[in-house]
Each structure stands twice: as structure tokens, then as C-alpha cells.
Amino acid sequence: MKNIRMIMAYSWAVLAVPLILATFLGMPTWARFLVDTTGLKVAPKFSGGEVIRTIEYQGYSTRIHEPSFDGLFGPCKQGFVQIDWKANAGSFPETISEMIDYDQNGTVDFSVVIQTQTDQVTLKALDSPVIAPEPLISIPDMKILRIRLRNP
Amino acid sequence: MTERGRTSYGCPPTRIAWHWTILLAVPMVLLTAMTMTQGQPLPKELRLLIPLIVSFVFLNAMFILMLRSGRIDQFRSPVFILYALGLVMMFIPNMLEVRGTVAIGAEEIVQGKVPFCHMVIPMTIIPAAFTRTIIFPGSMLEGFASIGTMLVLWLVVSIVLGRGWCSWVCFYGGLDEGFSRILRTPLIRRISPTLRYVPFAVLLVIVLLSAVYLTPTYCEWLCPYKSVTEFAAVTDARTLIQTVIFVALFVGLVIILPILTGKRTQCGLFCPMGAFQSFTNKVNIFGIRIDKDKCIQCGACIKACPTLSLDQTCLEKGSPRMTCSKCGRCVDVCKFGAVSMQIKGTPPGHPNLGRVLFVYPAFLVMAIMGGSMIQQGLYRIILLVTTGSLVGGS
Amino acid sequence: MSGFLLGLSLGAACLASCAPILVPWYLAQAAGWGRNFVLLGLFSAGRLVGYGVFGILAWIIHPVIDSLRHSFVFGLIYLALGIMLIHFGRTQFHNPCVSKGLMRRIPAEIFARPGILAVIMGVLVGLNLCPPFLAAFTKAAETPSLAASVIFFVCFWAGTTVYLLPLPMVGLFRQPVAAIVGRFACWIMAGYFIYQGVLIWVGGLK
């Protein structure tokens, strides 16, 4: 028994080097394997959530993310929905004005107007779950807006 | 395989003969050559070639000396320290080049462009178990230090080295280790042993707070290393307070206290990842063994241990506390050869076999990770000297 | 569930404060593990009653708390809580909780009936205003309904009870590691509450 334990211990110790090498050499494969088997994703709080709809306009497109009410054991009282505007040819029209139905129930939830030069946002809630917008994030070819929502 | 060595203080009694040393070093030379060049021909530009050659020679020289001398820490420590400095030298200019600032803005967060760091791992476990999501603004598979890559690396290293992570792999640990080695005689000699439990308390609090708020709380308001990597842009009172906390913790725990105590105070008295990693020592095959027959209870190893993992009870028990980071300093300082790196489940009496089997994988990970950091750090220094700027170049 | 997690995070501090009462008591009983578990069950039932009472109280004061929300005073409550937690962490080993003082006034006969004593102790500990408990009280006061408030406290009770479960095993641990970790956790939580308080203050004063 002692000998078997000893042989196993030495074998395990010797295997350490090939294990390390295999890890580094096959890193992209192992990482993908881990992500696929566990189904892990970046939390919507950081990623904005899955894009559920993309609407194409002249010069830009609007991406609506899935509303997120993430809590540890279930949905929270408050959450947000993220809307991205992506410029097709690098620049936006001066004003973006849009009616958003984020839950796709056929009723407009809020209207939003963005002055793209000054990044000024005007949001008008048309449905009760909408609370308020967070500050607009502006990167060269994208505008990102999160709107805080109450969980209906 | 061994020849008798000197037994003066700090000299372990066994060394490896030169022919064995060379034979054992050849695979490491080839492996480091392969990983550092990434299979590409050598660069023509001197600014790239010099760092590559210097770091390659340095790493292998340290490894050969480690094998030959019978010591571990003496030749591990310089690599580990330069690795951490290399990270800082590489990371900051890199971020300046990529996004023009080291501060993380909301853009990076929503775009998932923040590199994943192992410090986050303990905080992600409960949320990942319940929500199948990772509470970090990074990318699962794309970009520099993606979440998937770092998780795989951590998993494998934890299996192979346990908390050896903290003396061979963590790219921050070398900073407080470096400062802890500045004074030969520390000014503060007594540290209350109770303080060794602080990292576990920090771990408990941050794991639970992160689960409640679904954000990595440690990164948001406690991580000292934000000061030398990246932090949220100061835009309001909250981010201002956070930045003040980061800087204060860095200056206190990574610079001043290590200098005064000669210990790795950030790692031994604060870091929750270190505490978390200590549990992996329980399932790991390598460990420090203290031979009670050889030990004369002089306490040299207790004094030397940088993570406060040794005390009198450990000498009686024959093994360190679970917080041991396998730095090997206790092995180096014991002049009676009572302390050795061993493989659990094997009989005592083969100190070099256990040591070689441990340092091989440990040094390999450090060389792969640290080699490129040291190389890039050197490149930035050359860039600074030749162009007057850390950013830019080719 | 946040009640349960809060209980888990502060439970180490509860253990640290109540272990000095429970452990010597268990030792004095010189009972086996099984009997100690029964006593712990009774003690926990007593705590549940105490917490239930506070669940109702928390709901009653909830409108007051609601109006103070995010204001200067609310920040002050957090600050006071943080300071109390610091004090608690510093002194817990010497004067653990209010209940200990009350315990001294319990007639000697009751000590002869460990079952009753366990329940009384539980109620007293449940009613005791130690800082981890205050933290739960503040949180529960933010819940909108009586049921939610009571459920919050029941969950908090469950979370803290987890820490008390190993207590009957006393004697196995010579060093109360959990208590030490709990004391430090208490201080870190204190830092967190002070930080929250300052943030609310700074935000409120803007």
C-alpha cells in the first residue's frame, strides 16, 4: 500500500511538467472548453446583456439588449436595459431620436433623443417601469446608454 | 547524484553535481527558448533582440544555479521580483498606448476590455455557481488576459503548485517581496501571530459582499495593486475615495511595511487571494517537510519565512502552516538540512529529488509568464533610454 | 436571501460574541455532543423568537427609515454602525453582549434546567442589540412589507445559525480561529459601513 502510494505520488509529481506545458500550448482550446462546458458568461451588469434586436437606420444601427434584473438567487427589484447606437461610417447624424419598445410588447416604453455632438440625452418615459437614464457612454463609433428599470 | 556541500549558515548540505545539473537544465533551456521566441525567428531590431537575449540568459542562469546549489529561494526571488517589475513596466505603457490612460473608463467596462486578474477568482465563485455569470467587466475568450485563459491557468497551477502560486506565478507578489528584501535587518521584528488571520477575514467579507452586490468588491475598493496597474477614472467622490484607499494600501502594505518588517506583508497579512490559495495547499502534492530528528529548533526558518507560515508548533509538527507559499527560503536558511521540499506520500530522505521535481514545473510557469514580462519591461526601459518615452516604438 | 447572506457574513462575529457564553456553558454541562446539539436547537429556537420580534419592530419603523434614506442621517447611522462594529471587534472577548449582563440576573434554579435555559438564552441573544444584529435591523427596515421584514430576519437567523452549528464540538478547537477571523471580519465590515456612510454623506452634501 505504501509503495503504491509512493509510486502514485512520484508519477503525479513527474506529470506536473507535461501538464504545465500542455496547458500553455493548448491554452485557447482549454479556455474555450472551460467556457463551453460551464456555460459561463460575463454578467449582464458588465456586458450589458445579450443583444435581442438590431434595427438598421441610414448611417447607424440601434442594438437593444435584453433587460437585466440580475440578483444572486433570482431577479432584483431594479435593473436596466442597455441600448447601443453604432455608426456605420464612423460618424452619427447630429440628432438621434428614437422610440424604444425594449420588451417587444408592441407599446413604446420610452423615447430618447441624443444630441450626438454634445452627448446630451433627453429621455421620456412612456411606461411605468422606466426610472431614469444613466450617463451616456460615448466612444468614437458608438453611443451606449443604460436606462434603469423597475422590475414589473 | 549529489556531493557533500558546505554546512555554513544558509548552505544546505547537498548540491547537484555539474553533469547532472547540465543534463537537467537542457530541457528548460529549450523550453524557454521555444516559449520566449514563440517559435519565430529572432527579431532583427536590436531594441527587441537585446531584451530577448538578456532575459533568456538571466532565466536560465538562475535555473542552473538553483539546480546546482541545492537552494531554491536565492535564485527564485530575483526572477520573481523582476517579473513583477516587468509587469508594471509593461502594463502601464501598454495601457497608455492602447487607450491613452491607465484609468479604466466606463467605455472599457461596458466593452469588456478590462484584463482579468486572478485576485477576482474567489469573488466570482458564488455568483458563478448561482447565476452562471462572471462578475467582471472582461471578455470570456478574447483579448489580453481573458477570463477563460486566466481561469484555466489558475486551475492547473493550483493543482500542480498549490499556494506555490504566490511565490512563483502571481505577477504582484514580487513587489512586496522586493521591498521586503531592502533592509538586511528589519526594523520591526515582532508581528502579532493573530494578524495571520486577517487575509481569511478579508476573504470572508469580500466573497460574501461580492455575492450580495454581484460586483467584485475587492477590486472596487481594496486592491492595493490598482495603484500600479489600472483603476477607475476619478470622476466623483466615490472614485476619489477608492483611489485614496488603493494608494494608501499600496504604500502601506507593499512598500513601507515590507521594508520595515522584512516580510511580505501584503501577501501574508492582507491578500484574500493568498488566503484562498492556501486551501489548495491541502490538495497539492508538494510540501515543505521539517525533519524533527535533524532540527535543533534554532528558529532560523521561522525568522526567515516571508509569509509568517512557520512557528514553533510547525517545528514540532514537522510541516508549515497551510499558508506556506513554497518560496523555499526556509529550505535555504536551514544549515542542518532539516527543511526540505518533499512530495507528500513519499518517504523522507531524498531532499534533492523532491526539490527538483517541484522546481521544474514551478520555474517553468514562472519562466513562461515572467520571461515575457521581464523581456517587455526591458524593452520599455531601452525605449525610454533611446527615445525618451516609454510609449511608442515599434 | 440577502438576509441569509448578511447572516453568513456577520455570523462569524455572532459566533465570536456568543461563543464565550455558550462554550463555557456547554463545558459546564459536561454533556455529550448529542445533548449539546439538542441544547443548540433550543437555543436557536429562542433566537428565532427574538429575531421574529425584531422583524416586526423593523417593519414598524420602516416608514421612518424610508424618509431618512440616502440622507445625512442615514449616513450617520452607517457611520455609527461602523464605529460600533470596531468597538465590538475590540472588546468582544471581554464583554461579549448585552445578554451576558442579563444572564447574571437569571435565578440560579433555572440553571438546573438546561432546556429552559437554552430557550431563554436564545431569546436574549435574539433581542440583544449587538452590532451585527443592528446591521440586519437597518437592512430589514428597508424592506417594504411586514412579511418581507420577518422573512429577512428569519433568513438572518438561518445564516448566523450556520456558524453556531459546530459549537457543540467545543473542546476540539483549542484555538478559536473562527472567533479571530470573525473579529477581523467585523472590523473590515466596520470599514465598509463607514465607507458607505461617508459616501452617503458626501453624496448628500453635494
Ligand code: SF4
Ligand atoms: S498573496 Fe496575493 S498578491 Fe501575494 S502572491 Fe499570493 S495572490 Fe499574489
Ligand code: SF4
Ligand atoms: S514555510 Fe518556507 S517555503 Fe513556506 S512560505 Fe515560509 S519560508 Fe517559504
